[in-house]
Amino acid sequence: MASQTDQIRRLERKYRRKKRAAKWEAFRRRLPLYLVFVILTAAAAGTLWFLTKPRTAPVPAGSLRVFILDVGQGDAALLCTDSHSILIDGGEPDRGTSVVQMIKAAGVQRLDCVINSHPHADHIGGLAAVLEQIPVGALYLPEIPEGLMPTVWSFTHILDLAEEKQIPVRTPACGETLPLGAAELEFLSTDNAQFEELNDCSLVCRVTCGERHFLFTGDLSEAGEQAMLDAGLTLSADVLKAGHHGSSHSTTPAFLDAVKPEYAAISCGALNDYGHPAEKTLRMLHETGCAVYRTDLDGSVLFETDGSRITVTPDYEFGLSGRLTYYKSEEQIETQCP
Numbered sequence: 121m122a123s124q125t126d127q128i129r130r131l132e133r134k135y136r137r138k139k140r141a142a143k144w145e146a147f148r149r150r151l152p153l154y155l156v157f158v159i160l161t162a163a164a165a166g167t168l169w170f171l172t173k174p175r176t177a178p179v180p181a182g183s184l185r186v187f188i189l190d191v192g193q194g195d196a197a198l199l200c201t202d203s204h205s206i207l208i209d210g211g212e213p214d215r216g217t218s219v220v221q222m223i224k225a226a227g228v229q230r231l232d233c234v235i236n237s238h239p240h241a242d243h244i245g246g247l248a249a250v251l252e253q254i255p256v257g258a259l260y261l262p263e264i265p266e267g268l269m270p271t272v273w274s275f276t277h278i279l280d281l282a283e284e285k286q287i288p289v290r291t292p293a294c295g296e297t298l299p300l301g302a303a304e305l306e307f308l309s310t311d312n313a314q315f316e317e318l319n320d321c322s323l324v325c326r327v328t329c330g331e332r333h334f335l336f337t338g339d340l341s342e343a344g345e346q347a348m349l350d351a352g353l354t355l356s357a358d359v360l361k362a363g364h365h366g367s368s369h370s371t372t373p374a375f376l377d378a379v380k381p382e383y384a385a386i387s388c389g390a391l392n393d394y395g396h397p398a399e400k401t402l403r404m405l406h407e408t409g410c411a412v413y414r415t416d417l418d419g420s421v422l423f424e425t426d427g428s429r430i431t432v433t434p435d436y437e438f439g440l441s442g443r444l445t446y447y448k449s450e451e452q453i454e455t456q457c458p
Contacts, residue, residue, distance in 0.1 A: 176225060176226045176438065178202060178227060179200050179201055179202045181202050181302070182202075182302045182330075182426055182427060183201065183202070183302060183329070183424060183425065183426045183427075184199065184200070184201055184300070184301075184303045184327070184329035184332075184424070184427075185199070185200045185201075185423070185424045186198075186199055186327070186359065186422070186423040186424070187199075187200070187222070187226065187420060187421070187422050187423075187436065188361065188385040188387060188413070188415060188420060188421040188422075188423070189211070189219060189222055189415075189420050190387075190415040190419045190420040191212070191215040191218065191219060191246065191387065191415070192211065192212065192215060192392075192415075193212070193242060193365065193388060193389030193392045193394070193396070194209070194210075194211035194212050194215060194242035194243060194245075194246070194387065195208075195209040195211065195237070195242065195243050195338070195339075195361075195365070195387045196208070196210050196211045196215070196219055196246065197209065197336060197361060197387075198222070198223060198226060198228070199300060199303070199305070199327060200226060200227075200228060201300055201302045201303055201329075202301055202302070203301040204299065204301040204303075205223075205226075205228040205230070205231050205232060206232055206233055206234075206235065206298070206300060206305060207219075207223065207231050207233075207234045207235070207247075207250060208234075208235045208236075208237065208325060208336055209235070209236060209237055209244070209246075209247070209338075210234075210236075210243070210244065210245065210246030210247035210248075210249075210250055211242060211243070211245065211246040212241055212242050212245045213241065213245035213246060213248060213249075213274060214245075214246075216245065216246035216247070216248055216249025216250060217249055218246075219246045219249065220249050220250055220253050220254060221438070222420065222438050223254060225439060226438060228254075229255075230254065230255045230256075230257070231250070231254055231255070231257065232257045232258070232298070232300075233257050233258040233259065233298065234247055234250060234251070234256050234258075234259050234260070235259075235260045235323065235325060236259070236260065236262070236278070236323070237322045237324075237325075237336070237337075237338030237339065238264075238318055238321055238323065238338050238339060239261070239264070239270050239272075239274070239278075239318070240319070241272065241274040243339070244274055244275060244278055245274045247278055248274075248277055248278060248281060251278065251281045251285055251287065252281065252285075256285070256287050257287075258287060258288045258289075258290055259282050259287050259288070259289045259290070260289075260290050260292055260307070260323065261290070261291055261323070262291065262309065262312065262321050262322060262323035262338075263291050263309065263312050263321065264312065264318070264321055265312055265313050265315070265321070268312075268315070268316075268317075268318045268321065292307040292309075293307070293309075294308055294309045294310070294351075294353075295307070295308075300327065302329055302330075303327055303328060303329035304327070304328050304329075305325055305326070305327045306325070306326045306327075306328070307323060307325060308323075308324040308326055308348065308355075309324065310344075310347040310348060310350075310351050310353075311347075315343060315344065315347075316343075317341065317343070319338070319339035319340065319341050319344065319364060320340060320341055320343045320344030320347070321344075322337060322338025322339050322340050322344060322363075323338060324336065324337050324338065324340065324348065329425050329426075329427050330425070330426065331427055331428055332358050332359075332425045332430055333356060333357040333358055333359075334357055334358070334359045334360075334361070334423070335355060335357035335359070335360050335361065335379055335381070336361045337360070337361060337362070338363065338364075339363060339364040339365075339370070340363040340364065340370060341363070341364060341367070341369045341370050342369055342370070342372050344363075345363070345370065345371075345372055345374070345375040346374070348375070349374060349375065349378055355375070355379050356378065356379060356380055357379050357380075357381055358381060358382050358383065358430060359381060359382070359383045359384075359385065359423055359430070360376075360379050360381035360385070360410075361384075361385050361387070362384050362385065362397070362401065364396075365386060365387055365392075365394070365396040365397060366386040366388060366396050366397020366398055366401045366402065367394070367396055367397070367401070368398035368400050368401060370401070371384075371401050371404070371405070373404065376405070376408060380408075381410050382409075382410060382411065382430070383410065383411050383412075383413065383423065383430070383432065384405050384410045384411070384412045384413070385413050385414075385415075385421055385423070386412065386413070386414045387415045388415060388416050389415075389416055390416040390417075391416075392416070397414065411432075413432065413434055418434035418435050419434065419435040419436065419437060420435070420436045420438070421433070421434050421435075421436060422436040
């Protein structure tokens, strides 16, 4: 009886050894697949981390960064301090993903608010991707007369998204301010009922950081600029985001004399069909001694100030492409005017 038990145990041990050997052989055969899976998983995780990690150093306390984002023939600007972030406009709908990438690469995970200067597609279209992918505290829109109220999808879709995401939609009064940490944003507007063009209803923003000021004018044309002058609004600024992509119908001599900028930023697409920026506007800016930066030539442009000094970094790419950082002098820019 004992010998029969020993024989059974020997058979069991032999069976277990064969089972372990079979498992090891199966594992050995699959090992290359396991290694490929681990390598691909690690590569995917590394790529995701690389694409989503902030590429820009944190904003120093007391400083303001203003990014004029390269969105082609459109407008978008990101304002950041060490505690607040605001986006003004978002380019065309097909630029929304790029805008989101640049915002995240700048280290911004939440926007205190999004401001749409006016609901033309090249200013509001890209905001859909922003509202969908980034938490937003509020959406600010200009006052629009009933006769100019747009019904296009790029506008109605933004309103639908704001409702879906429970983002408050506000129309600020002239002189209303928003805190921006070390800076402050002031809304400027006039009675838009007087205008026949939606461009002139643009919500203007004047941002102050210490002794330095930035002015964002949307697509104001001569009529809108003159209304601002007639209202006696404070328009002086060190940096002017030139109206309507440097159009010949914007940045008039009287308006430029009131602003007196040291720098001008023009957001426009390379070889665009509109001839922006206009040669007349460029010549006038240069004649006043204003240093001009253009997104079609200089890519995204970073203006940074500590409230006293302003530094400018052209061709700021957020680490999202392989373009080299370079500087184009005013002479080079002028020779490439349309």
